[in-house]
Amino acid sequence: MTIVAPAAQRTAYExxxxxxxxxxxxxxGSRHAVFWLEDAPGPHHEPLTAATTADLAVVGGGYLGLWTAVQAxxxxPGARVVLLEAETIGWAASGRNGGFCEASITHGEDNGRSRWPGEYSALERLGRENLDGFERDVRELGLDCQWERTGTLAVAVEPHQVQWLGPDALDAGRVRGEIASPLFLGGTWNRRDTALVHPARLAHELARVAVELGVEVHEHSPVVDLAGGRRGPVVLHTPRTTVRAAKVALASNVFPSLLRRTRPMTVPVYDYVVMTEPLTAQQRAAIGWEHRQGLTDLAxxxxxxxxxxxxRILYGGYDAVYHRGGRLSSAYEDRQATYARLTSHLLATFPQLAGVRISHRWAGAxxxxxxxxxxHGLARGGRVAYAAGFTGLGVGATRFAANVMLDRLAGEQTERTRLSMVxxxxLPFPPEPLAGVGIELTRWSLDRADHRAGRRNLFLRTLDAAGLGFDS
Known part of the structure; x- marks a missing residue:
């Protein structure tokens, strides 16, 4: 849905x-290819071809599955852990994201406070402890993933956004002294709650550690059915063979759950990024960015x-595209209008980079x-655990979720498992066509708010009142 706004209501990027x-x-000359996966190809893991047994079977070779296997x-150390990946390690969201590893496990403070006001302090603390633990694991496990705990600079690019920054805000001069953009009117720099990683390296390093710990990792081994479990082992069926497991952790992310009842709880939304060629020394000098923070705006x-x-500069976000019926297809990934829009916004942010080339463009669900x-949930008499719905903040939160799943599979009562968030x-999404209409109306309304000095319409205010609103 395209919005044509009056000139007086155009955004800063317009x-x-x-x-x-x-x-x-x-x-x-840009290539439709994932830079991270090209930059760090992973080793090959053989498919599962013979029936086997496991104390724990993990379905999915992204961050959630890998952390679960490693932590298990x-x-x-004596447990037999088998990990089954339908394609290759980290090929989906875990190898395509922006590499922002956040402390928040609630998709930001506003979302957390509005949904779990009574336990938000604990959620905030647990999120920071999780990020600190992540950093220790990077060091102790020797994860070569280009870890940089540089924090994030959140900037206002519209006058009304300056009011949202709070008492610790940096003025325009100080923000532009960090990252030089004429669009930046102020900002906040949270120095501790974000680290940057190389996404594909992180996935491949977790797989390396898993194998070294004794996990049996199998690629090209999709699980097509789940049987049993209520009174005995869970049987996982692949196209070639089966795994009989005492416990199962489902980490299939955006792909349809093996548990039918949880399928309506997630929908796939496509996110897009562009990546520049390496900047020249002159270009780097023109934008500053000496502290290498993550960067986001407040729209x-x-x-x-x-x-x-x-x-290079990775630049993404803005468009979030849902396809009716929740369909997944590689055909949705090469969306020229979105790549043109992102590149236009990049050059609006950094006009001093006129002439820069985009080397890669890609998308993921x-x-x-x-x-x-x-x-988070349990099924089959407590023998199957699952987690999903990370909404783009899974790099750090998957480590936390892995520990939640392992706690629950072990029947342990911990601070994590007692959380109401857990x-x-x-609420599930309604069936089509209501889901598609609602998602498109929400997206249209958020865009309209950005074109109306942040003023939310009746639809968004209704969602807010019902606890279903979104505020980045």
């Missing part, structure tokens, strides 16, 4: 839009950006749910 020819030139072996349809180890943060499931 008011400062570059010459379209610069956008076209920047994208000319650290808890019980409802927000952008995120960061520097890579070799001096995010698993979102109605509360915009992960949910014990309660989100």
């Amino acid at each position: 008011r400062h839009a570059p010459d379209p020819r610069l956008v076209e030139q920047a994208l000319a 072996k650290r808890r019980d 409802n349809q927000f952008h995120y950006a960061r520097l890579t180890a070799d001096g 995010i698993d979102t749910c109605t509360r915009f943060t992960a949910f 014990r309660r499931l989100p």
Whole structure:
């Protein structure tokens, strides 16, 4: 759905839009390919071809599955753990994201306080402890993932957003002294609650550690059915063979759950990014960015950006595209209009980079749910645990969720398992066509709010009152 706003209501990115020819030139020659996966190809793991047994079977070779397998072996080195991945390790969201590893396990403070006001202090503390633990694991396990705990600079790009910054805000001069953009009117720099990683390296390193700990990792081994479990082992069926497991952890992210009852709780939303070629010394000097922070803005349809180890800029966000019926398809990933829009916004943010080339463009599907943060559950008499709905903040939160699943599979009562965030499931999405209409109306309304100085319409205010609203 496209919004044509009056000139007086254009966003900063529209008011400062570059010459379209610069956008076209920047994208000319770009490749539809995931930079991270090209930059760090992983080792090959053989498919499962013979029936086997396991104390714990993990379904999914992204961050959640890998952390679950690693932590299971650290808890019980003698346990037999088998991990089954339908494609290759980290090929989906875990290898395509922006590499922002956040402390928040609630998709930000506003979302957490509005949904769990009585336990938000504990959730905030547990999230920070999780990020600190992540950093220790990077060091102790030797995870070569380009870890940088640089924090995030959140910037206001519209006058009304300056009011949202709070008492610790940096003025325009100080923000531009960190990252030079004429669009930045103020900001806050949270130095401790975000780290940056190389997404594909992180996935492959977790797989390496898992194998070294004794986990049996199998790629190209999709689980197509789940049987039993209520009074005996759970049987996982792959196209070639079976696994009989005492316990199962489901970590299939955006892909349809093996548990039919949980399928309506997530929908796939496509997120898009562009990546520049390595900046020249002159270009780097023109933008500053010496402290290499993550960067985001305060709009409802927000952008995120960061520097890579070799001096590229990753720039993504804004468009979040849902396809009716919750369909997943690689055909949805090469969306030219979105890549042109992102490149235009990049050059509006950094006009001094006119002439820069985009080397890579790609997309991936995010698993979102109605509360915009992960949910957790048990099935089959407590033998099957699952977590999903990370809504784009899974790099750090998957480590926390892995420990939740392992606690619950072990029947342990911990501070994590007692959280109402863990014990309660989100409202499911309605069936089509209502889901598609509601998602499109929400997206249209958020865009409209960005074009109306942040003023939320009746639909968004109704969602807010019902506890279903989203505020980035």
